[in-house]
Amino acid sequence: MTRPLLRGVLPRTLLARNIALLIALVVLSQVCSLGVLLHYVQRPRVERAAAVFATYVTTLDSLLQSTPAGARDALTARLDTRTRLPDSAQAEPPPSVLRAYRNYQRKVFLDSLRKHLPADMEARWQTEGGQRLWIRLHAPAAASGAAAPRAPYWIALPIPEDAQGNGLDAAILLSLGLAALAALTGYAIQLHLNRPLQELTHAARRLSAGETPPPLPTDGPVEIAAVSSAFNQMTEALKQAEATRALMLAGISHDIRTPLTKLRLSMAMAMPDGSDSSFAVAAESYLDQIETILQQFMDYAGSGEREPAEPGDLNALVERLAGDFAGLGHEFELSLARLPLVDYRPVSMMRLLMNLMQNAIVYGGSGLAVRSWATHDAVYVAVGDRGKGLSAEELEQLKAPFQRGRNARAHSGGTGLGLAIVERIARLHGGRVEFHAREGGGLEVWVVLPARAG
Incomplete structure (x- = not known):
């Protein structure tokens, strides 16, 4: 209480x-x-x-x-x-x-x-x-002969x-003046102490956004300098870990794709002309699934931290992806409002929207649509379908890596990283992913990105 x-x-x-x-x-x-x-x-x-x-x-x-x-x-x-x-x-x-x-x-x-x-x-x-x-x-005493006492x-x-x-008035005023001076002095001291904390907050936000902030100064008070020094050490350790991860991923990608390519070539050379190719077709399908899974792991591990952000029109990116899916026989109904320019990483944002649109095709099937709108502080892109699969509450749980829904059992080749990749790229851009029930039935996935400052 x-x-x-x-x-x-x-x-x-x-x-x-x-x-x-x-x-x-x-x-x-x-x-x-x-x-x-x-x-x-x-x-x-x-x-x-x-x-x-x-x-x-x-x-x-x-x-x-x-x-x-x-x-x-x-x-x-x-x-x-x-x-x-x-x-x-x-x-x-x-x-x-x-x-x-x-x-x-x-x-x-x-x-x-x-x-x-x-x-x-x-x-x-x-x-x-x-x-x-x-x-x-x-x-005074009454005079002799007076009629009445005074x-x-x-x-x-x-x-x-x-x-x-x-x-004491001057002393009280002086005391109040000294009290005000003490309060102002304390305010100035606190502002001086808060400046390193603000720099630390800014650096931590840049680090969470995938950037590498410059080292924090360590010439302040001992306690603040210790925190700044620890943060600098953590940043350097993360930088080294990122470099190690990138090297490891590049090695894994090369080491796995090379034998897969040799296996494809060996299978093609080993099959005599005119033989039953059902085994070769099945093997090719399994190899494609392996490469798809490998690419999903690479996408989740990378997520575009090193890709620079640049201003662009999200509607143009949506229209280009919708045209690509239309060429594959999947029509998306577009309802795109005028949007301000947004700072985003082109490859990562394309991967995010492509994953959402692909999920709508695979798990929704019908009523495919993409709409966009903007408010004074955010830009919204919503991908919807008319499927009767998972609810918004269940999809929230699938943001975690390696989580697959009950409707994914009939679809092979997945790793449970699709929505995790979407969530990670959205957070990389300072945004978020929301799930909403679609009016008239179905589901919409909203990508909310902060509007460009200025």
Whole structure:
């Protein structure tokens, strides 16, 4: 349950995952640092400032209480005391996401100030029209002969610097800037590490397409250099194995075809004139089957890796093959749409289409047809028939080498490599082979090739 959830949340690429992890670690470290700074540094500092400020306020209140009435009235007038608070003065700072840090310091300051002041000396914070702190001072003693005692009054005092929260703004901005710089640096480092991986991916794709990529550089980090060196060794080993295989196949082809040719000649010379030639005909048939099997092995082993690809029109190749089969008495109905040029290996692609069309003739028999169409990113060629042989699911299993279907028992001379050759050539061109039930009955084999870039 947890693993599928993580797969859905985490980014797909290694670059994005490392950057997300780096950002998360930087953010976590900054949050922890800010928490420690606020709780163990700033909070005690603000609380000390509030205690000192409370001492000043109580001293001022006591001074005003002991000042004679006339002098006190003149002093309170100069201090701009009021009997009524301004509307903008509030008991708590207004909530604000952008000013969360300042509001936090102000709240700590107000809470600590109220603890150190008498309960009847209230404090209010004014944010509009300037930052001021309003303190409710005790009412002065009533003058002798006054009709009623005088009411308490409010006095505006400047806010201490420690309570305004201005000192740490620059530090927080600098910390955020350093965090962003760390994230960008990590991004640059990860891009530098990803470049060899991208080169390795590109080289592996070229190798799977039958090409020989140039050696990868091995001057990077030790771990990446080790992977590149191992890949270069593997490429060289495959190159040597390919050369050995080509030499072995050439030798097998020569060594087997030479005695077969001599056997044909010996049989022809050994048969007297006018004798029954049924044995010679059967022997010739067996020899033809041996050569056919040998050629299928050679086709599967070669598959055209060394043949260069060139742009061409698949419709022209289909029309030429259909004309060749028509000359042998097998008519294919063609429905060919306009196709863009496709990069393909001519001999290998002809072998692929010929195998499919030959299979349609042998195992389908009727309703032979070839159609083509294109989309924005792929080119399709479909070979179909109206046979009632194998299903699409069964044919998928025949892509493996040496697999023969139940409908192949009545046909001799096969090795189970036909569809394997088709699949291998399609993958060599970056494409695939698909099997689909044909509308109206029968089967279609689709060859899907990537469209030419640009």
